[in-house]
Amino acid sequence: MSSPELEQEVGPAFEEELETVNTGSQVLLKALAKEEVDVIFGYPGGAILPTYDAIYQMGIRHILARHEQGAIHAAEGYARVTQKPGVCVVTSGPGATNVVTGIADAMIDSLPLVVISGQVGTNVIGSDAFQEADMLGITMPITKHNFQVRSVSELARTVKEAFHIATTGRPGPVLIDLPKDVSLDSCEFSYDKPVNLPGYQPTYTPNRLQIRKVIDAIRSAKKPVLLAGAGVLHAGGGEELTAFVNKQQLPLINTLLGLGAYPGEETLHLGMAGMHGTYVANMALHEADLLINIGSRFDDRLTGALEHFAPYAKIAHIDVDPAEIGKNIHADIPVVGDAKRALEMLMEEGKVEGDHEAWHVQLQRWKKDFPLWYKREGEVIKPQELIEKIYEHTKGEAIVTTDVGQHQMWAAQFYKFNRPNRWVTSGGLGTMGFGFPAAIGAQIAEPKTPVVAVIGDAGFQMTLQEMSILQELDLPVKIVIVNNASLGMVRQWQQLFHEERYSHSLFPIQPDFMKLAEAYSIKGMKTASLSELDGAISEMLRHDGPVLLEVGVAKEENVYPMICPGEGHHCMEGVTP
Secondary structure (H helix, E strand, O other): OOHHHHHHHHHHHHHHHHHOEHHHHHHHHHHHOOOOOEEEEEEEHHHHHHHHHHHHHOOOOEEEEEOHHHHHHHHHHHHHOOOEEEEEEEEHHHHHHOOHHHHHHHHHOOOOOOEEEEEEOOOOOOOOOOOOOOHHHHHHOHHHHHHEEOOOOOOOOHHHHHHHHOOOOOOOEEEEEEHHHHHHHHOOOOOOOOOOOOOOOOOOOHHHHHHHHHHHHHHHHEEEEEEEEEHHHHOOOOHHHHHHHHHHHOOOEOOOOOOOOOOOOOOOOEOOOOOOOOHHHHHHHHHEEEEEEEEOOHHHHHHHHHHHHHOOOOEEEEOHHHHHOOOOOOOOEEEEEHHOOOOOHHHHHOOOOOOOOHHHHHHHHHHOOOOOOOOOOOOOOOOOHHHHHHHHHHHOOOEEEOOHHHHHHHHHHHHOOOOOOOOOOOOOOOOOHHHHHHHHHHHOOOOOOOOOEEEEHHHHHHHHHHHHHHHHHHOOOOEEEOOOOOOOHHHHHHHHOOOOOOOOEEOOOOOOHHHHHHOOOEEEEEEEOHHHHHHHHHHHHHHHOOEEEEEEEOOOOOOEEEEEEOOOOOOOOOOOH
């Protein structure tokens, strides 16, 4: 095993050799350098060994995960924070199939990834060779595009097209399947030819007439609401959204993945909408006469039952992906284009004089009368208060990553995201095991920003082996295990809808997480007492290196409010204690 120092020493000398000798693997690494890739997440194996040899010689930074799933979730965390493509390199067969979940996760959440999978030699493809898997067939439905390179002369062009496709229009994952013999063949390196994809021409600039229709709708509306999704963040449109909302004084709600696009502490921010959204956000959706959706795909967790969704509203839908407009909800004013550019054009139309005062008064009354709530019970730590205290101690400046489940919803509800790209979670696919490795990718992307991984005790056990990366690199990720000794959201649904038949959702036996931290030479802390919580969080954040803080919380706490299956936004359970 080499050291990073050795890799850097070998790299410069090898670059001179690359001017005359270009194997496929060397072409690949040169192309990645042209794309300004500064880190690769991956795991080696037989079919991808020539590429790893080039990585060794060229000295590009590589993060060795302990499982391919960890590698791709780390690449997702990196992509979510930077809005740059995360790069993941794995071998063929099981190495490649182990990243399928991450690819699907990135596809539905629109994260730019370039995944390079090794493949068996072209002469044995289709013969069920050792560690062969049909990655083109497997990933076709879950990638924005995929390639299999059959000639080394096509490799540089393929890499350039892959990065272009992954990062333009609606971002997404692109797979490059690289047979071993292609990585060993030689050719000249050229990266100057521009990308030419006639069938792929995303629309960035919206139609001006459609933009004016949105403005006219705001002018005539009595109860307008703006819904901001992740598309605003992917477009880098946070500043433009804030300026537009403040200029027009529009009440704003977020999707789960849109949090941070507009400051969560602002008065006009009504919170997250959807199944576990705030009362005011959901009632705003139900009562609005105009809904402007910017960068959200109207997924089922947001809409609830479609027949009850925004029944009184004219709907304007702005999205860079035309396939999303009208897919789930009819758009009265469809606008195809980049969210940032659309917001710029909306700003150019000037201030709208509308009669919205009574609506603002009603919304602020709902916001005051029906806030998010929880009940204190002596020294028992309520998970909602845990999130509140993490927010207070970090002053809202941390990057927060989560897995999926109750803790994810509590983090979305009680941590106010005031800046873009500080919220990293799995939305559409709902991937357990995502949060911890995503925190590693986020910390590598932002080494000077505090990163807090808020993880359930169940999800953490899916990818906890990546603690080796924290140990190896001394990454200062802070892991907070929200331990309720169960699959929390599964247990909640079994309680509410299956007559408390807790079928395989409780954990009567758990590992000793403190011994686990010790095994990885990481500072371990543990508390189940409310009076100790502030001190524990403060000590965790002061520590320079990685920390694992296990917090025992109320085991039967549920996430509320909640829209039950088949109901609309006006039918919420648990609105009040």
